[in-house]
Amino acid sequence: MFPNNYIVIEGTHKNPNDIKTIDKTTEKIYGPFTESKANEFAKSLIQKNVDNFYHRAWVVIDNSKVDNICEECMKENESVSQNLIMHSYKICNSCKISKTIFPI
Ligand SMILES: [Zn+2]
Structure with a gap:
């Protein structure tokens, strides 16, 4: 993965x-x-x-790299590890916004 x-x-x-x-x-x-x-x-x-x-x-x-990889878009972003801690979703901020607007 x-x-x-x-x-x-x-x-x-x-x-x-x-x-x-x-x-x-x-x-x-x-x-x-x-x-x-x-x-x-x-x-x-x-x-x-x-x-x-x-x-x-x-x-x-x-592992420091893995924790920064978004499960949605597979891109590395600093916000991923922050969202993982705060919301327990491995997701970057831009995916988080698009998910909120267009829930799957
Ligand atoms: Zn993403």
């Missing part, structure tokens, strides 16, 4: 099995991608740095 909410994070880690130990000075963020593109991209980053044990690339779902 939301195909473009995957981001890829790469960097060196104190513990390469724990994303939270990433060294922020080496951190690079790419995306957003679709899931398959993100996995592909992460794989290519890992292969490029295969001799660095502490380097990892992670595929992460970017």
Whole structure:
């Protein structure tokens, strides 16, 4: 439903099995991608740095982006997360207005 909410994070880690130990000075963020593109991209980053044990690339779902995508028009807008909190509808302001005037 939301195909473009995957981001890829790469960097060196104190513990390469724990994303939270990433060294922020080496951190690079790419995306957003679709899931398959993100996995592909992460794989290519890992292969490029295969001799660095502490380097990892992670595929992460970017929830902050997802919460701003309107379920009606599928566009990203800041008002969506506000309406979600206030009315529990995942809808942008312009869709909200058109829904109020023309209820389905
Ligand atoms: Zn909308």
